[in-house]
Amino acid sequence: MILLNYIASFFLIVLGLYCIVVKYNLVKTVIGLSIMDYGVNLLIITIGFNPGGTAPIFTWGELHPESFFVDPIPQALTLTSIVIGACVTAMSLALVMKLEEQYNTIDTREIRRLRG
Amino acid sequence: MILEAVKYLAYVLIFPGFLFCFLTGLLLSGIDRKLVARMQKRVGPPILQPFYDFFKLCGKETIIPAAANRTVFLMAPLVGLAGLVVLQLFIPVFSFTAFSSVADVIVILYLLLIPALSIMIGGGATGSPYAGVGLSREMVTVLSCELPLVLVLLAVCKKVGAATGTGLCFSLTEIVRYQMANGSLLGKLSMIPAAVAFLMVIPGETGSHPFDAAEAETEICEGMLAEYSGAPLGVYKLSHSVKILSMTSLFVMLFLGGIGGGIQNLVLALGLAGGAAGALTILLDVIVLFLLCVILTAVAISFVHAVTARLKIEQIFKYYWTVVSALALVSLVLAWYGL
Amino acid sequence: MFKKLIEESTGKSPWLFHINAGSCNGCDIELVSVLTPRYDAERLGFKLAGSPRHADIVVVTGPITAQSLPRVLRSIEQVPEPRCIVTMGSCPQSGNVFRGSYSICGPLSKYVHVDVDVAGCTPKPEAVIDGLALATQILQEKRRAMK
Amino acid sequence: MNMLSLQHFPIYSIMVLFLGAFLIVIFGQNKVFRHTVALLATFASFFFMAMLFKPVMLEGQTIAYWLGNRVPAGGYAIGIALEVDALSLFFGLLVSCVVFVACIYSIQYMSHDDNVPQYYTLFLMLAGGVMGLVLSGDLFNMFIMVEILTFAAVALTAFRNTANGALEAAFKYLVVGCIGSTCILAGTIVLYAQVHTLNLAQMSALIPGNLSSATKLAFALLFIGFCTKAFLVPFHPLAADAHGAAPASISVLISGVLTKSGIYGLIRLSYFLFQSMALGTMQFWLVFLGSVSMFVCVTMALAQHDFKRLLAFHSISQIGYVLASVGLCTAFGISAGLYHAMNHTLFKGLLFLAAGAVLHETGTTDLGKLGGLSKKMPHTTVLFLVGAFSISGIPPFNGFASKWMIYQATYQRAVETGNIGFLLVTICALVTSTLTLASFVKVTQSVFFGQLPKEYENVKEVPFGMRLAMGILAAMCLVTGLLPNMVTRYLTEPAARAVFSVVDYINNMMGSGYAQSAMAAQPLNPDVSFASAGVWSPVSWLCLLMIALLAVTIVAIAGKYDRVSIKTPENRSGKYDLFYGGEETVYSQVGGDDLFWGFKHNWRHYFSFMHELHSGVVNDYALWAVVALALAIVYALIVL
Secondary structure: OHHHHHHHHHHHHHHHHHHHHHOOEHHHHHHHHHHHHHHHHHHHHHHHOOOOOEOOOOOOOOOOOOOOEOOHHHHHHHHHHHHHHHHHHHHHHHHHHHHHHHHOOOEHHHOOOOOO | OHHHHHHHHHHHHOOOOHHHHHHHHHHHHHHHHHHHHHHOOOOOOOOOHHHHHHHHHHOOOEOOOOOOOHHHHHHHHHHHHHHHHHHHHHOOEOOEOOOOOOEOHHHHHHHOHHHHHHHHHHHHHHOOHHHHHHHHHHHHHHHHHHHHHHHHHHHHHHHHHHHHOOOOOOOHHHHHHHHHHHOOHHHOHHHHHHHHHHHHHHHHHHOOOOOOHHHOHHHHOOHHHOOOOHHHHHHHHHHHHHHHHHHHHHHHHHHOOHHHHHHHHHHHHOOOOHHHHHHHHHHHHHHHHHHHHHHHHHHHHHHHHHHOOOOOHHHHHHHHHHHHHHHHHHHHHHHHOOO | OHHHHHHHHHHHOOEEEEEEOOOOOHHHHHHHHOOOOOOOHHHHOOEEOOOHHHOOEEEEEOOOEOOOHHHHHHHHHOOOOOOEEEEEOOHHHHOHHHOOOOOEOOOHHHOOOOOEEEOOOOOOHHHHHHHHHHHHHHHHHHHHHOO | OOOOOHHHHHHHHHHHHHHHHHHHHHHOOOHHHHHHHHHHHHHHHHHHHHHOHHHHHHOOOOEEEEHHHOOOEOOEOOOOEEEEOHHHHHHHHHHHHHHHHHHHHHHHHOOOOOOHHHHHHHHHHHHHHHHHHHHEOEHHHHHHHHHHHHHHHHHHHOOOOOOOOHHHHHHHHHHHHHHHHHHHHHHHHHHHHHHOOOEHHHHHHHOHHHOOHHHHHHHHHHHHHHHHHHOOOOOHHHHHHHHHHOOHHHHHHHHHHHHHHHHHHHHHHHHHHOOOOOOHHHHHHHHHHHHHHHHHHHHHHHOOOEHHHHHHHHHHHHHHHHHHHHOOOOHHHHHHHHHHHHHHHHHHHHHHHHHHHHHHHHOOOEOOOOOOOOOOOHHHHHHHHHHHHHHOOOOOOHHHHHHHHHHHHHHHHHHHHOOHHHHHHHHHHHHHHHHHHHHHHHHHHHHHOOOOOHHHOOOOOOOHHHHHHHHHHHHHHHHHHHOHHHHHHHHHHHHHHHHHOHHHHHHHHHOOOHHHHHOOOOOOOOOOOOOOOOOEOHHHHHHHHHHHHHHHHHHHHHOOOOOEOOOOOHHHOOOOOOOOOOOOOOOOOOOOOOOOHHHHHHOHHHHHHHHHHOOOOHHHHHHHHHHHHHHHHHHHHHHO
């Protein structure tokens, strides 16, 4: 089960990279970025997950050495990472819109005024 | 304290500074012109001709073009000359060094750029298109000479460093001292290609034939000097002559420093002592240095001048980065493996 | 002393600037021949300068065509003082065979003060050297007259 | 705890920037308020950093600050930490100082733009991000700060979105920057899975002894992540695009500050977290990457025709110097590298500001369209020349002092190890330096010298505020160049020493004795000597030059050197015009990108190849990133 998660996250990251490298459509590039991001999020969650652990929510005094719970830090990290991912998507989509206005295309092969 | 100050001032102003550079530099370029003339079966100008040229230019009117920036136009030649004079202070005269702990070989490499920069900035500030073309060519010439020069200097540093056991030796004074004790570097097999490469660099650095594309008077009206007249032009011509002195004396100190040891032995053999011995050593040093500079000028500048025609700028670049650099590289590799 | 040095030197290092004002190229070649090993004017300090800013003596050849006139005058003007103007060959002095042509504005002396005229079509190198030497003396005198 | 104790200063210097950003969002419509807040925030940040100079640099303390005072318990660092050792402080000082100068410059530079409040918000966010990155003691916080600064940088690149290429540059930067950030995140989390901590000090203690395939993978990921932040080859096209399109005051930050954060990350990664620099292969990796960056980018710069783009390529070239020198793993090399990093920030800031001044007055940075501005903008010209001489390593400016140290360091390393590869680095560095000079001669000729085009007849000198900012940087260029001994003694040598005292760093954070008990491997501890073979004392040289110049000038004036014929209306007719072979003066500017055709002709195959390679298609750049990542992973798995 856990192994499947790792494979899936690896697959998502590679899929995202593939999408960025191969697709010439700006929107698809943005989608690729998001997919890559999800892959990493999945990876983080998987690392923090302990099979059979409880949710890491304890009140004062409830915590004792034999309590078995999933690692809370990666979950916190994931939240941050998701927020950042959302910002990136928003920002890049805004840029894509502006680019479309200026260049009248969303094909990366035609958006290359800066080169050489 | 005051005596010290006077001494250093004398170094800067008289020997090996300003006056020495002025006299020897112009004399060297006079000898160069005479030699070229003799090689072409001409009578040639008098040896003092560069002095006449210089003083005549001092007496001419200085026209500052309306498009030029007055301050830059007038100051650039002076800064270039001052830079060269200071450079000369760091090149020892065999056993005599004016300022040994200020600059090493790499600094000297960079100080050599200052005259070229001053002429580029002065010329560029006039706004003349000839100056623009000249500037482009001058920069490429500097670029061409840089690689072989770097390789030669690194080879010498490595060679001397390995021989003295310090591993590396960047100080020119140390290099000369080593040679005075152990014989000239030109006597070492591995240094011969480097010396030849350096000889080939001399005309390029001094901008003489056939590497004078930057100051080609027939095609681009002497390039960056096109708008200069009167005394500033004279100062540029003077800098050009002093650069011949700098490059040749640098060669002497890098590869023929062993001769200084001979001079010391000679003075010792004469049985003199104290101040007299010191004075005689310096006198002999200067005379020998001057003679060697004359010989090097004859070999590296006059002879090459007399037998070649001007190269195109891309040919200059190609020549230096292939033939000359390869020679220097051979030396560096040999020195690296301790030969 | 410095002034004397400069005056002395002015006579020993005259640099030439050569203007072709519609010449047939005969005088131009002859001027260059002056610098060849046979005549070697460099022994007197003569040198061909690339730019009028460097020159002391301006050598003008050719009959001053209408096209070249403003350019000749402008170039002469750009030579710093003291300067000497030498005409070489008969063309800039009289127009020679081109005299009376619609496109000739010569002689040069109509526009600027000419110091030395070297006549001939073309003048012999010896004559050119003689003329240049004369110009050099005039140059020296001009320098002396300057403050 | 006393609120004013030194302990708190690191967090203050980050917080004032973010607080300023926040305030400007709310009350930024008022012009005076906005400028006051921005200036105050940046100055306060610099002030707090400067206050730490004495304890950290001179007394060698490491200041640790735990947010919420959650100090480590039971050998585990739970809280979020800020750790300021000499290395962090070195970068912190540099960043805050340049940010302050850029802020002074912005006030008048941005006066014609709209949406200025947003500009200042993003500006302060960017500055805060970099400050947070270099002061952070926590790998995940480093990631957060990287994201903040990337985000702000992208937004600022696109700020003048009507300018040609700004949006395009921003998008490319966003895509590749995000790949880099994702790499950092993935690397962080993989490391976390191995050692179950995010604190830098604790990780430094735990990782070196427990290298596994996973940590090696993490190393490669983090390495590539920080490389994208430093824009090293193969990420250099992004830098060129972004610097070229962003406003000049932002280019200063991107080139002078953001790239430094990448270098800082690489140093922390390889010297602290993995302590792998003792390996010859690691040194080779860094030095090779640095050399390639310096050479490729300088040749790319030579072929550029846009002022700011050219500067952008140079900035990567100089970062190459820094990395090559830092990668030597000698104390002297690190000191030289950091010195150059500092100098790069100063002179590149100056150059970008000068480019911004030209853009501000003429509206273009195209080298082919400019010319002759030295008559109209004399101060800018002089300041630009100071920057140009500094970057090309002309004595006595600061670039020379640090480059000179880098040559010595690489050559010394070559002799010590007997490895001819380091010698090639020395040669490469020397030649690159001359090529740098060549391209700045090109800029000088094309922009400031030559002839003034008709349309710039009415160009004026830039306002005082902009000149002041440039003047500050120029003065610093000169001072740091003239006093190399002071700079190395008080700034770079403590920082270099900090790089080699990992154990102290760990103990300071985690409690003394922790490093000895937790570290499996012996830490890297070479002898820290700063001896060099060469001699260079710029002050003496400058004195000599001044004496010689004075002597020459006196002689010249005594000889009536500047005797100039008097200009009168009568003889105005052409005597003072330029010589055009007798023709009337016409506009003919020699300049532009093809100035050194004599050089380029010999390298034409190389240049056309490079031109094809830098295609401008974002997919290609992403592909380079992926390939670089793959290579880094393979190399790390093999050699580490």
